[in-house]
Amino acid sequence: MGNPAVRAWRDRDAIAPSPAWRQGRRRVSDRRFAGGLRKRGDRCPLAVWCDQHRHAGHLGQGLGRAASGWSHRISDELFDLLREYEASGTPCALATVVRCGAPTSAQPGDKAVITADGRLRGWIGGSCSEPVVRREALRALAEGAPQLIHIVGGDEVKHSRKRGELMIATTCPSGGSLDIFIEPRLPKPLLLVFGDSPAAGSLSRLAELTGFRARIVSQAEMATLEVGPGEGYAVVATMGHYDEDALETALGHPDLDVSLIASTRRAAAVRDELLRRGIDEHTIARIRTPAGKVRGGSQEEIALLALAEVVMARRKHGAKPAAVDPSPVTFVTDLVCGMTVDPLTSPYKVVDSDQTYWFCSAGCQASFEKARTA
Numbered sequence: 001m002g003n004p005a006v007r008a009w010r011d012r013d014a015i016a017p018s019p020a021w022r023q024g025r026r027r028v029s030d031r032r033f034a035g036g037l038r039k040r041g042d043r044c045p046l047a048v049w050c051d052q053h054r055h056a057g058h059l060g061q062g063l064g065r066a067a068s069g070w071s072h073r074i075s076d077e078l079f080d081l082l083r084e085y086e087a088s089g090t091p092c093a094l095a096t097v098v099r100c101g102a103p104t105s106a107q108p109g110d111k112a113v114i115t116a117d118g119r120l121r122g123w124i125g126g127s128c129s130e131p132v133v134r135r136e137a138l139r140a141l142a143e144g145a146p147q148l149i150h151i152v153g154g155d156e157v158k159h160s161r162k163r164g165e166l167m168i169a170t171t172c173p174s175g176g177s178l179d180i181f182i183e184p185r186l187p188k189p190l191l192l193v194f195g196d197s198p199a200a201g202s203l204s205r206l207a208e209l210t211g212f213r214a215r216i217v218s219q220a221e222m223a224t225l226e227v228g229p230g231e232g233y234a235v236v237a238t239m240g241h242y243d244e245d246a247l248e249t250a251l252g253h254p255d256l257d258v259s260l261i262a263s264t265r266r267a268a269a270v271r272d273e274l275l276r277r278g279i280d281e282h283t284i285a286r287i288r289t290p291a292g293k294v295r296g297g298s299q300e301e302i303a304l305l306a307l308a309e310v311v312m313a314r315r316k317h318g319a320k321p322a323a324v325d326p327s328p329v330t331f332v333t334d335l336v337c338g339m340t341v342d343p344l345t346s347p348y349k350v351v352d353s354d355q356t357y358w359f360c361s362a363g364c365q366a367s368f369e370k371a372r373t374a
Contacts, residue, residue, distance in 0.1 A: 089187035093137035101177035131340040140184040189231040194246035195238035202303035222249040260289040336364035
């Protein structure tokens with residue numbers, strides 16, 4: 001009857017048997033079919049249905065691919081995950097395979113999401129590529145800049161790094177190559193808008209269009225306001241109703257850049273009231289005022305100018321890169337093949353007195369042990 005896995009691979013796109021089969025012609029045997037695939041350079045069909053190999057000890061598996069049919073499902077799940085991270089302000093990096101070189105069977109378009117703790121979700125290949133991608137994703141998050149990685153098979157390739165680009169050799173037995181683009185997706189800066197005036201509403205809408213996460217803070221919310229870590233700005237647009245209370249709340253968060261929309265005379269009166277409340281001069285000096293000053297301007301024009309001043313302040317200080325986890329993943333180098341290895345996921349290691357050596361595969365571990373005892 002033949003192997004059912006091979007038959008399923010052969011017939012996976014067929015809606016009905018071909019006319020030749022209905023006419024009684026002899027079907028291609030499983031063995032001949034698998035042989036034809038190998039002549040064309042394809043992987044054995046059985047490999048698609050087996051558990052994915054995660055280490056480079058088996059020929060042709062290190063830069064392997066996810067099972068057929070997973071790509072679209074994984075992409076949909078990753079895009080949902082990216083939207084979730086964007087909404088929560090979680091920094092992450094998106095890695096995308098942009099080019100593949102035979103004999104690897106990875107596909108352009110394969111994707112993975114890496115968070116600041118080093119966790120990878122998705123698929124960008126096996127153990128020959130995954131540790132390198134995780135390491136470079138953490139670098140991209142720390143620097144706030146994209147990275148292009150060239151993973152090339154062969155001994156003639158030398159490790160090299162230039163701005164935004166890395167060339168690295170792999171000793172993976174498959175000998176394939178991959179180009180992977182890593183894009184850091186940093187949280188949008190937070191803009192807190194205090195007040196319910198027309199200027200506050202216009203400011204919130206304009207801020208969303210210019211790449212901020214705008215949030216209007218009402219008077220009732222101020223007592224329980226929580227601001228997470230990261231880049232943040234606050235604009236008080238209460239128009240004289242509760243300016244001092246809003247400013248006192250904003251100044252209670254040391255990382256916020258604070259602005260006040262008010263006339264020069266009103267700003268001076270607010271400053272005096274804050275001093276009377278016991279707020280020191282150094283803290284009050286954080287307030288940028290008057291924000292959005294325009295003589296005879298409309299509420300929309302005032303909001304536009306106030307936002308422009310926030311953007312100028314942001315560009316002056318530069319966008320802050322994501323903070324990588326305080327205990328980042330530590331990668332090591334396989335002494336046999338030179339590959340990057342994650343000690344937390346690789347089971348291959350040799351302990352020699354007080355020194356531990358990690359390896360990408362059982363083959364590299366065996367080679368090291370043989371050389372050590374020789």
